[in-house]
Amino acid sequence: MSIRVLFFAALADITGTREAELEAEACLDVASVYARLIDTYPQLGALRPSVLCALNSEFAGPESLVRDGDEIAFFPPVSGG
Amino acid sequence: MFRLVREPIDVPALTASLVRPEDGAVVVFEGVVRGSARGKKVRYLEYHAYEPMALKKLEEIGMRARKEFDIRDIGIVHRLGRLELGECSVAIVVLSPHRAAAFEACRFAIDTLKQVVPIWKKEYYQDGAVWIEGEG
Numbered sequence: 001m002s003i004r005v006l007f008f009a010a011l012a013d014i015t016g017t018r019e020a021e022l023e024a025e026a027c028l029d030v031a032s033v034y035a036r037l038i039d040t041y042p043q044l045g046a047l048r049p050s051v052l053c054a055l056n057s058e059f060a061g062p063e064s065l066v067r068d069g070d071e072i073a074f075f076p077p078v079s080g081g
Numbered sequence: 082m083f084r085l086v087r088e089p090i091d092v093p094a095l096t097a098s099l100v101r102p103e104d105g106a107v108v109v110f111e112g113v114v115r116g117s118a119r120g121k122k123v124r125y126l127e128y129h130a131y132e133p134m135a136l137k138k139l140e141e142i143g144m145r146a147r148k149e150f151d152i153r154d155i156g157i158v159h160r161l162g163r164l165e166l167g168e169c170s171v172a173i174v175v176l177s178p179h180r181a182a183a184f185e186a187c188r189f190a191i192d193t194l195k196q197v198v199p200i201w202k203k204e205y206y207q208d209g210a211v212w213i214e215g216e217g
Contacts, residue, residue, distance in 0.1 A: 008131050009201035010212040050214065054199065057134035073131055073199075077215035080128065080135075080159060080200025081112050081171050081191060 001025075001068035003033065008075035011051070015041045030055065031062035033072060050076060082156040083139040085132055090158050090169045099156050099174050106180040108187045112171040114164050118213075124205045128161045128170060131199040135159070138198040142190050150186035152177035157190060159200060170202075 005020040012018045015037075022036060030053050038045045053060050054073040066072055082099065092111060100107055114126050139157045146155050156174045164170055173190050177183040195216050202213045 006131065008199065009129060009203070010214070013212070054131065054134055057131075057137055059197075073134070075131065075199060076201065076212065078195070078197065078199050079202045079213040079215060080130070080198050081195040081216075 001027070003028075003066055003068075004071045005033070005037065006071065006073040008073065010076050011044065011047065011074055014043045014047070028066050029062065030060055030064045030066060030072065033066055034062075034074065037074070044074075047076070052077060082158070083136060083143055084158045085130055085135060085139075086158060086160055087162045088160075090160055090172045092169060092172045092174075095156060095158060095172055096174050099154055099176055101153070101176070103178065104153060104176040105178045106176070106183040108175045108177075108180070108183040110171075110173040110187050110191050111169045112191070114166050114168050114170060116166045118204055121204075121206050123166065124207065125166065126164045126170070126205065127203040128159070128164065129201050129203070130159070130161055132161075134199050139194070142193050142198070145193070146175070146186045146190050150177075150189065151179070151182040152186045155186060155190060157194070159194075159198070161200070 003022040007015050051074050143155045152175055154176045159171045173187055175183040175187045204211050
């Protein structure tokens with residue numbers, strides 16, 4: 001299956017990209033997706049404790065399941081306003 | 082009305098577009114770019130957003146505000162891109178028959194926005210720039 005990954009703010013700076021595609025054989029949860037991304041972008045490891053995730057534009061926890069065609073976004077705590 | 086914009090926010094025009102004859106109170110909150118933060122002089126700011134989700138979250142805040150407070154309407158506009166000192170980054174307009182609910186709903190909206198809307202601020206100083214994480 002194919003997952004579209006988005007990075008924002010400091011995560012986009014660190015990875016050098018705002019978008020990535022991830023191919024996986026089986027259904028993954030959010031934590032596994034992040035672990036796979038750390039393989040490609042090791043600098044993401046240090047940020048793990050504070051990173052937030054959204055699945056199809058809704059906040060998602062580490063155990064949420066990611067399905068084929070989903071859009072998953074990782075970003076730091078928000079600072080708008 | 083919920084919007085993300087890249088041009089300056091015209092707050093009086095926004096307010097005028099929302100107010101109706103049945104309103105007795107209009108509360109407006111404006112967030113503006115402050116010239117110092119964390120003991121450093123700020124030159125300018127940049128706001129980035131996860132736009133589809135940010136818009137959805139602004140709409141949810143509006144729906145909750147209308148449900149939980151006795152207000153008639155609410156509008157929220159957040160600016161993105163580069164902002165200079167003193168410019169308006171966010172405007173919230175709440176309209177209601179009476180003032181108490183409008184004040185409360187406005188406070189609720191800005192506090193919730195700062196917690197759940199995926200927008201990030203980057204502060205530019207003389208000697209570099211930093212992404213702000215969480216309420217700063």
